[in-house]
Amino acid sequence: MDMIKMEINGRMYDVVNLDEYQKNPDAFVPEYTAIRSFDGKYALPVVSITDSKPGMFVTNCIAHQRLPKEEELVDYNIEEKAINLSDSKTIGELMEKQEAVRDIEKEILTDVDNIYTPKIGPTDSKAIKALKEAVIDKHIDLDKYGPRFGPNFNNDKRLLSKDNISLQMLLRMCNALDIKATLILEDESPDVPNPMGTTIVTELTKESDND
Numbered sequence: 016m017d018m019i020k021m022e023i024n025g026r027m028y029d030v031v032n033l034d035e036y037q038k039n040p041d042a043f044v045p046e047y048t049a050i051r052s053f054d055g056k057y058a059l060p061v062v063s064i065t066d067s068k069p070g071m072f073v074t075n076c077i078a079h080q081r082l083p084k085e086e087e088l089v090d091y092n093i094e095e096k097a098i099n100l101s102d103s104k105t106i107g108e109l110m111e112k113q114e115a116v117r118d119i120e121k122e123i124l125t126d127v128d129n130i131y132t133p134k135i136g137p138t139d140s141k142a143i144k145a146l147k148e149a150v151i152d153k154h155i156d157l158d159k160y161g162p163r164f165g166p167n168f169n170n171d172k173r174l175l176s177k178d179n180i181s182l183q184m185l186l187r188m189c190n191a192l193d194i195k196a197t198l199i200l201e202d203e204s205p206d207v208p209n210p211m212g213t214t215i216v217t218e219l220t221k222e223s224d225n226d
Contacts, residue, residue: 017101021058022119023049023090025126027162030058030097033071033078040073047162052080057091124159131157133175143180149194150175163191182219189220196220 019030028049036043036050049058050071059080062070069083069091083091090096098116103109133147150157157175161168164187171188174180180188189196200215 017099019093019097019099019101020116020119021049021093021097022123023058023060023096025123026060026159027116027120027123028058028060029162030093033073036061036073037075037078040075041166044161044164044166044168046158050078051093052082052091053078056093057082057088058093058097059091124155127154127156127159129156129158130154136178138178140179142182142185143175143178146180146185146188146194147175149189150192153192153194155192160191186219194220 021028021030026047028047029043030049030051031043033050033053036048043061045061049060050073051057052059052071059069059071059082062068062072062081064072064079066072067081069081069087071078071080073079082088098112098119100109100112100116103112131150133150135144135147139147157172164171171184171191174184174188186196188194196219198215198217198219200211202210202212
C-alpha cells in the first residue's frame with residue numbers, strides 16, 4: 016500500500032484506494048482518510064451518506080462519490096497536491112518529502128479553529144493533571160492532531176476527561192502532542208538508608224513505543 020499524504024481544505028489526509036479501504040475500514044480514521052475517485056484523479060474525503068460536501072460514502076458493498084465543483088477540482092487533484100512517500104527513488108528524496116509533509120502539518124496544527132481545554136478535577140492524579148496543564152498551555156485544536164493517534168483517536172481523546180492515566184498512555188499522548196516527558200530518580204532526602212548519591216535523568220518519550 017502506498018503512503019500518500021495530501022492537504023485538503025486545511026486538513027491532512029491519508030489517500031488510499033477504494034478496495035484498500037473497503038477491505039479493512041477499521042484500519043483508517045475516517046475523518047483523516049481520503050479515497051481515490053473512480054477515475055483515480057482526485058482524493059475524496061470519507062463522508063457520511065447525508066453529507067453534502069465533496070467526498071465519498073463507502074460501505075463494504077457500495078461506494079458513492081460526490082465530486083467538487085469545477086473550480087474546486089484543483090484542491091482535490093492528486094497529481095497536483097499529493098505527496099507520495101512510497102515512490103521515493105533515494106533516501107534524500109524521501110527525506111525531502113517527509114520534510115514537506117511536516118511543513119504542511121505544522122501549518123495545519125498552528126492554524127487553530129477550536130482551542131481544546133480539558134477540565135482539571137479535584138481527584139485528578141498528578142500525572143493526568145500535568146498532562147492536562149500541558150495541553151492547556153499549548154492552546155491547540157486537539158482534533159487536528161487526530162492523524163497522529165490513528166484509529167483510536169476518539170478513545171485517546173476521552174482519556175483527557177478522566178482523573179487518571181497509565182504511564183503507557185501518558186507517553187502515547189505526549190509523543191503525539193510533541194511533549195517531552197522526563198523521569199528523574201534521586202534520593203528522597205540526604206539521610207535515607209542506602210542513598211544513591213546521584214540523580215538519574217532519562218527521557219521517556221519518542222522511544223517509548225519500542226520499549
